[in-house]
Structures are given as C-alpha cells and as structure tokens.
Amino acid sequence: MIIRFWGTRGSIPVPGRRTLKYGGNTPCVEVRSSENKLLILDGGSGIRELGKHISSLDEKDISIFISHYHWDHIQGIPFFTPLYNPLNKVTFYGISSNGLTVEKEMKQQMLPNNFPISLDEFKSDTHFMELNKNIAYDINGLKVETFILNHPSPTLTFKITEAGSSFIYMTDNELNIDNVQERQNDTFLRTMNKDLIAFCSNSDYLVHDAMFDENSMLDKKGWGHSSNVSLAQFSIMANIKNLVLFHYNPDYDDSKIDIILKETKLFLNRQNSNINCIASKEGLEIKI
Numbered sequence: 001m002i003i004r005f006w007g008t009r010g011s012i013p014v015p016g017r018r019t020l021k022y023g024g025n026t027p028c029v030e031v032r033s034s035e036n037k038l039l040i041l042d043g044g045s046g047i048r049e050l051g052k053h054i055s056s057l058d059e060k061d062i063s064i065f066i067s068h069y070h071w072d073h074i075q076g077i078p079f080f081t082p083l084y085n086p087l088n089k090v091t092f093y094g095i096s097s098n099g100l101t102v103e104k105e106m107k108q109q110m111l112p113n114n115f116p117i118s119l120d121e122f123k124s125d126t127h128f129m130e131l132n133k134n135i136a137y138d139i140n141g142l143k144v145e146t147f148i149l150n151h152p153s154p155t156l157t158f159k160i161t162e163a164g165s166s167f168i169y170m171t172d173n174e175l176n177i178d179n180v181q182e183r184q185n186d187t188f189l190r191t192m193n194k195d196l197i198a199f200c201s202n203s204d205y206l207v208h209d210a211m212f213d214e215n216s217m218l219d220k221k222g223w224g225h226s227s228n229v230s231l232a233q234f235s236i237m238a239n240i241k242n243l244v245l246f247h248y249n250p251d252y253d254d255s256k257i258d259i260i261l262k263e264t265k266l267f268l269n270r271q272n273s274n275i276n277c278i279a280s281k282e283g284l285e286i287k288i
C-alpha cells in the first residue's frame with residue numbers, strides 16, 4: 001500500500017506562509033493498493049489537486065470514502081474534476097447521517113444557493129453506496145473495516161488492510177478521557193476506549209486527529225477532537241507501530257505543529273514507548 005496526503009488541516013483551509021510546511025488544505029488522503037488501485041479518503045479541499053493529478057493519469061475507476069459530512073471533509077468534492085469526465089466511474093461510500101444518505105449529503109452542498117451547478121452536472125458514471133458501522137468491505141482487493149467514532153455527527157473510521165499490513169484513518173474523534181484527572185488517569189482512558197483500542201490493536205499506522213494540544217483541550221470537551229497527549233497514550237495502549245498526527249487546528253502555524261510533534265515524541269519517550277511518531281503534511285508519502 002502507498003498512502004499520500006493531499007490535505008491535513010481541520011475545519012477550514014488555511015493557505016499562506018504560516019502553513020507552508022504542513023499545508024493548509026482540509027482532509028484528503030490517497031490510498032494505492034499493491035496493484036495500484038485507487039481509494040480516496042475524504043473530500044476536503046485537498047481533493048481538488050488530487051483530482052488534477054488523477055486526470056493526468058487517465059484514471060477510470062475511483063472510490064471515495066467519506067468519514068462524515070462536516071464541511072471540511074466534503075467541500076472539495078464539487079471541484080474534483082474526474083467527476084466531470086464521462087469516461088470515469090466514481091463511487092462514493094458513506095454512512096447515513098440523521099436520515100440523510102451519502103447521495104443526499106453530496107447533493108445538499110450543491111443546492112443552487114450553495115453552489116452554481118448541481119450534482120446532476122456530474123458526467124461520470126457516479127454511484128453512491130451506504131456504509132454501516134462495524135462492517136468489513138472488500139474494495140479493489142483492500143479490506144476496509146469501519147467503526148463509529150465519538151464526534152458530534154455520525155463519523156466512521158476506516159481500517160485498511162492488505163497482505164497483513166494495516167493503516168487506520170481515524171479523524172474527528174474525541175478520545176474519552178477523565179476530565180478531572182485527564183493527564184494521569186490511564187485506567188479511565190483504557191476502559192472508556194476499550195472497543196476502539198481493540199479495533200486499532202497492533203496496527204502498522206494510525207493517522208489520527210490531533211486537533212489540540214493538552215492545554216487547549218481543557219475547554220474543548222464535546223467538540224469531537226483529541227489532544228496529542230491523550231492520542232499518544234491511546235496509541236501505546238493499542239500497541240500502534242507508527243502514529244501520524246493529522247487534522248490540525250487551523251490556528252496552529254507550522255512552528256506550533258513542530259512543537260506539538262516534539263511534545264508528543266517526548267511524551268512517548270518518557271513512557272518508554274518505541275512508537276514512531278510523525279506529523280502528516282501535504283505531499284507526504286508512506287509505503288506500508
């Protein structure tokens with residue numbers, strides 16, 4: 001498998017000099033199977049550039065998995081040029097949310113008051129498939145398992161496995177922590193995230209929301225995001241091999257993300273963990 005990052009930012013695109021290193025586009029990740037089959041995770045603003053890249057490759061069969069329908073995860077879809085090529089087949093996969101299907105969610109952001117053209121303008125052979133939680137799917141030779149996350153809107157994580165190697169895309173997730181003694185209470189973290197720890201157990205790569213640092217997290221309870229430190233604790237409990245920080249706070253510039261990465265590594269070292277921790281950035285490529 002090859003993983004490429006096209007958007008790593010949470011909430012809203014933040015282009016500019018202060019985000020050049022890690023990028024300003026909202027979530028989009030390209031996954032390639034060993035047979036070069038394509039699977040896309042989320043359609044944030046990063047999918048626009050990916051679309052141009054795919055068009056240059058003359059790619060015909062495209063699967064897009066949407067974790068949930070918050071704007072930062074779908075806002076790039078109307079600008080995804082392969083959707084306007086009649087030679088392409090594009091399949092969207094997503095969970096029904098508050099009675100709305102993945103198709104209705106895609107239509108909604110292209111209503112006349114939101115966008116100048118409608119979803120009917122898509123020229124590709126376009127399909128919409130419903131996903132359920134706790135189910136395994138076989139997509140182009142990749143095993144894709146789902147699990148529901150802790151976020152204000154129904155949100156799925158995707159664990160992708162090929163030939164025994166696994167990669168987990170888990171963003172917009174608030175790990176359950178003890179609000180009173182959150183830094184010390186490992187037992188609470190382990191107990192309250194038991195099923196998620198089992199889902200992630202022994203995975204090669206975990207890409208996870210690290211939206212806030214530990215101090216900022218204190219008044220962000222219920223926002224549906226995690227701190228880098230609780231994420232590091234969780235990763236140790238799940239015996240993850242590689243931890244990839246993702247979905248950065250739009251207010252965090254490159255130097256702040258450098259600090260968060262350094263703090264996370266320091267925390268892991270103090271716990272005698274040998275987890276390799278990196279910070280995702282646009283253009284990063286991982287071979288698994």
Ligand SMILES: [Zn+2]
Binds near residue numbers: 010011070072073172
């Ligand atoms: Zn988000």
Ligand SMILES: [Zn+2]
Binds near residue numbers: 068070151172224
């Ligand atoms: Zn969200």
